Amino acid sequence: xxxxxxxxxxxxxxxxxxxxxxxxxxxxxxxxxxxxxxxxxxxxxxxxxxxxxxxxxxxxxxxxxxxxxxxxxxxxxxxxxxxxxxxxxxxxxxxxxxxxxxxxxxxxxxxxxxxxxxxxxxxxxxxxxxxxxxxxxxxxxxxxxxxxxxxxxxxxxxxxxxxxxxxxxxxxxxxxxxxxxxxxxxxxxxxxxxxxxxxxxxxxxxxxxxxxxxxxxxxxxxxxxxxxxxxxxxxxxxxxxxxxxxxxxxxxxxxxxxxxxxxxxxxxxxxxxxxxxxxxxxxxxxxxxxxxxxxxxxxxxxxxxxxxxxxxxxxxxxxxxxxxxxxxxxxxxxxxxxxxxxxxxxxxxxxxxxxxxxxxxxxxxxxxxxxxxxxxxxxxxxxxxxxxxxxxxxxxxxxx
Amino acid sequence: xxxxxxxxxxxxxxxxxxxxxxxxxxxxxxxxxxxxxxxxxxxxxxxxxxxxxxxxxxxxxxxxxxxxxxxxxxxxxxxxxxxxxxxxxxxxxxxxxxxxxxxxxxxxxxxxxxxxxxxxxxxxxxxxxxxxxxxxxxxxxxxxxxxxxxxxxxxxxxxxxxxxxxxxxxxxxxxxxxxxxxxxxxxxxxxxxxxxxxxxxxxxxxxxxxxxxxxxxxxxxxxxxxxxxxxxxxxxxxxxxxxxxxxxxxxxxxxxxxxxxxxxxxxxxxxxxxxxxxxxxxxxxxxxxxxxxxxxxxxxxxxxxxxxxxxxxxxxxxxxxxxxxxxxxxxxxxxxxxxxxxxxxxxxxxxxxxxxxxxxxxxxxxxxxxxxxxxxxxxxxxxxxxxxxxxxxxxxxxxx
Numbered sequence: 141x142x143x144x145x146x147x148x149x150x151x152x153x154x155x156x157x158x159x160x161x162x163x164x165x166x167x168x169x170x171x172x173x174x175x176x177x178x179x180x181x182x183x184x185x186x187x188x189x190x191x192x193x194x195x196x197x198x199x200x201x202x203x204x205x206x207x208x209x210x211x212x213x214x215x216x217x218x219x220x221x222x223x224x225x226x227x228x229x230x231x232x233x234x235x236x237x238x239x240x241x242x243x244x245x246x247x248x249x250x251x252x253x254x255x256x257x258x259x260x261x262x263x264x265x266x267x268x269x270x271x272x273x274x275x276x277x278x279x280x281x282x283x284x285x286x287x288x289x290x291x292x293x294x295x296x297x298x299x300x301x302x303x304x305x306x307x308x309x310x311x312x313x314x315x316x317x318x319x320x321x322x323x324x325x326x327x328x329x330x331x332x333x334x335x336x337x338x339x340x341x342x343x344x345x346x347x348x349x350x351x352x353x354x355x356x357x358x359x360x361x362x363x364x365x366x367x368x369x370x371x372x373x374x375x376x377x378x379x380x381x382x383x384x385x386x387x388x389x390x391x392x393x394x395x396x397x398x399x400x401x402x403x404x405x406x407x408x409x410x411x412x413x414x415x416x417x418x419x420x421x422x423x424x425x426x427x428x429x430x431x432x433x434x435x436x437x438x439x440x441x442x443x444x445x446x447x448x449x450x451x452x453x454x455x456x457x458x459x460x461x462x463x464x465x466x467x468x469x470x471x472x473x474x475x476x477x478x479x480x481x482x483x484x485x486x487x488x489x490x491x492x493x494x495x496x497x498x499x500x501x502x503x504x505x506x507x508x509x510x511x512x513x514x515x516x517x518x519x520x521x522x523x524x525x526x527x528x529x530x531x532x533x534x535x536x537x538x539x540x
Numbered sequence: 541x542x543x544x545x546x547x548x549x550x551x552x553x554x555x556x557x558x559x560x561x562x563x564x565x566x567x568x569x570x571x572x573x574x575x576x577x578x579x580x581x582x583x584x585x586x587x588x589x590x591x592x593x594x595x596x597x598x599x600x601x602x603x604x605x606x607x608x609x610x611x612x613x614x615x616x617x618x619x620x621x622x623x624x625x626x627x628x629x630x631x632x633x634x635x636x637x638x639x640x641x642x643x644x645x646x647x648x649x650x651x652x653x654x655x656x657x658x659x660x661x662x663x664x665x666x667x668x669x670x671x672x673x674x675x676x677x678x679x680x681x682x683x684x685x686x687x688x689x690x691x692x693x694x695x696x697x698x699x700x701x702x703x704x705x706x707x708x709x710x711x712x713x714x715x716x717x718x719x720x721x722x723x724x725x726x727x728x729x730x731x732x733x734x735x736x737x738x739x740x741x742x743x744x745x746x747x748x749x750x751x752x753x754x755x756x757x758x759x760x761x762x763x764x765x766x767x768x769x770x771x772x773x774x775x776x777x778x779x780x781x782x783x784x785x786x787x788x789x790x791x792x793x794x795x796x797x798x799x800x801x802x803x804x805x806x807x808x809x810x811x812x813x814x815x816x817x818x819x820x821x822x823x824x825x826x827x828x829x830x831x832x833x834x835x836x837x838x839x840x841x842x843x844x845x846x847x848x849x850x851x852x853x854x855x856x857x858x859x860x861x862x863x864x865x866x867x868x869x870x871x872x873x874x875x876x877x878x879x880x881x882x883x884x885x886x887x888x889x890x891x892x893x894x895x896x897x898x899x900x901x902x903x904x905x906x907x908x909x910x911x912x913x914x915x916x917x918x919x920x921x922x923x924x925x926x927x928x929x930x931x932x933x934x935x936x937x938x939x940x
Contacts (some may be wrong), residue, residue, distance in 0.1 A: 177892075177896050177898060178889070178892060178893075179893060179898050179900045181898065181899055181900070182900055182903065183900070184880075184900065184903060185884065186880065186884070211892070211895070211896055212867065212888075212892045212895075212896075216867065216868065216888075219868065220868060220870060220886070220888055226886075226888065226889055226892075227889060228884045228885055228886075228889065448899075467612065467616065468616065468619065468620060470620060480584075484585065484586070484628045485628055486620075486626075486628075488612075488616075488620055488626070489578070489626055489627060489628065492578060492612045492626075493578075493579060495611070496577050496611055496612075498577060498579050498581065499581055499582040499848075499902050499903070500579045500581070500582055500583070500584065502899050503582065503899070503903060504584065
């Protein structure tokens with residue numbers, strides 16, 4: 141096993157666990173802020189490091205392979221020591237496969253057995269992503285957790301189309317794993333990560349667990365909105381044997397009930413002793429729900445993107461800070477939140493910054509929203525340790 | 541005297557001094573970051589508080605009356621406790637008179653003896669600024685230092701026109717002072733500033749120096765680019781008796797030699813025992829030069845605005861971070877700088893953020909540039925205490 145995963149407590153299907161990466165432990169269930177192009181938009185890294193009530197900060201963030209490949213380029217990042225060093229982030233990093241952004245952002249996309257050819261949304265240049273290329277890029281970036289190259293099935297899709305797409309993802313998953321296993325030790329930090337340096341300094345031999353010298357590759361389950369395909373995809377992906385599994389292709393326009401149905405069908409099949417990651421979700425109440433179902437990791441642009449549009453998540457629900465009702469409101473964004481924004485600034489001030497299009501608006505709104513998400517997950521982990529998540533699910537225990 | 545000003549050391553014409561405001565002491569020569577609309581663009585207040593090598597941070601920042609009057613409106617700010625409380629800034633604040641922005645930003649401007657009528661650059665609504673109105677607004681905002689309402693003479697201007705404008709500024713200065721003296725105790729913090737609260741808590745009678753219960757009003761010298769008019773303006777402004785004096789109408793397109801000539805002519809006349817403030821300057825080497833001439837305060841949008849355009853000030857000169865030569869540069873923005881940006885991020889990363897139009901670019905570039913400016917002034921103050929500024933002026937002592 142290349143990624144130690146220690147389950148410390150359970151409450152129903154939910155688990156409180158730790159993932160041990162070369163760049164530190166990640167307590168789960170975890171929400172991973174999205175750091176698209178080597179930056180969680182608008183937030184300095186030192187603030188990311190102590191976000192939230194316990195100042196634990198984000199223990200892991202996500203980078204987007206598509207964006208980093210186009211700019212500044214994975215070869216440049218590799219040459220400069222990898223993404224951790226490039227962006228000055230010593231904690232864990234996960235990169236996606238690039239497939240989803242090719243699907244959602246690029247032009248003139250053409251899918252073949254080999255991979256996906258596309259034109260850059262930045263300058264129209266032509267590129268080809270294959271499973272091997274995606275692995276090469278993610279290894280050059282030096283993520284701790286690498287995602288297999290998958291095809292995110294469009295929605296809606298007829299069942300036969302969803303099956304074909306699922307089969308493609310399985311074949312690409314096998315190719316991803318083959319390339320990854322042959323090259324995983326080429327990550328930029330393989331010889332120089334902090335633990336190895338610390339041991340050398342202490343005079344101890346630099347013998348480390350494999351998770352300290354190489355990243356881990358997660359497989360991805362697809363199958364559209366068909367529970368039987370999801371189950372089949374999960375079974376056959378598990379046969380490929382990955383140290384963790386993601387559920388992809390959700391939150392693409394389907395109902396929330398459908399999302400939950402697909403997650404439930406997939407979780408039935410995925411092994412309980414490995415991390416399970418639902419990609420691209422969700423609202424605070426959703427991530428609590430999925431954690432209760434046994435999901436360990438989630439990521440979403442929602443808290444960061446919504447922040448830039450003035451939408452704040454609070455223990456009292458969502459508020460649109462540009463609303464005139466907040467013009468004279470001297471309470472913090474969320475009276476129950478202990479983040480550095482709520483400790484210092486009023487809704488009236490945040491509204492002023494937003495309606496004045498001040499750059500500080502995005503900075504402060506994003507800091508608060510991420511703190512709210514991280515605190516929500518912290519509360520979930522605490523509830524699991526206490527053995528009971530029912531209060532959070534019923535809403536009788538506040539999210540923050 | 542309404543604003544205690546203690547000179548502690550001198551080196552030639554330069555002085556190291558402290559201005560004692562109701563919201564803390566300001567060590568001079570000081571550079572004041574510009575916080576246009578109640579925010580130093582892109583920088584959270586807690587970072588402003590510990591900017592620079594000694595983590596002293598900015599001891600005073602500037603707010604723009606024109607911007608705050610239009611949005612969110614001075615009445616709203618007053619109602620919410622004043623600008624200090626509104627933006628969560630417990631240190632000193634200076635507001636300008638609004639005259640310069642009316643001159644540079646608004647449309648359909650019409651100057652009369654009464655004041656200046658103009659249309660808002662935001663929505664085209666009609667407004668009138670008079671000396672009395674400017675004082676009313678600045679008192680409502682609750683600045684520690686309020687600026688007299690002046691006419692910033694256009695450049696170039698014939699001598700007769702510059703004289704007329706100077707006479708107008710003198711008449712407006714008198715009207716500013718009359719209104720200010722009658723209303724200065726109406727600042728929102730007059731009854732509630734920190735020292736009064738502290739004394740009440742200690743059981744001590746709340747008897748305070750006037751500078752702790754009312755702001756101070758500075759007069760402004762004009763006179764275009766004519767040394768004799770500058771001297772006459774200074775003499776007649778001093779006759780009006782202010783606790784500090786500003787030199788306005790510079791850095792409007794004239795040569796640097798002309799700026800210096802006008803400052804020198806004015807400083808000859810201004811009293812040595814009161815703070816002297818040159819408005820709207822300048823490059824790092826300029827502010828050092830003016831401090832050496834005996835200027836105590838300066839402000840400029842240059843470090844903040846330039847940062848948003850990717851121009852960084854360093855001990856090695858100015859660098860344009862978007863330049864391709866920095867794409868693989870692993871050194872900090874300024875190898876001699878100890879700011880939180882230089883301690884953590886490389887030029888390669890800053891370049892990537894800038895060319896990717898990431899919001900973090902403005903945040904980090906601004907933090908560095910302000911740290912560089914504040915450190916420059918700290919070094920100037922240190923040199924004055926040592927009695928010798930010549931090394932800084934010759935460039936043999938680094939600016940940071």
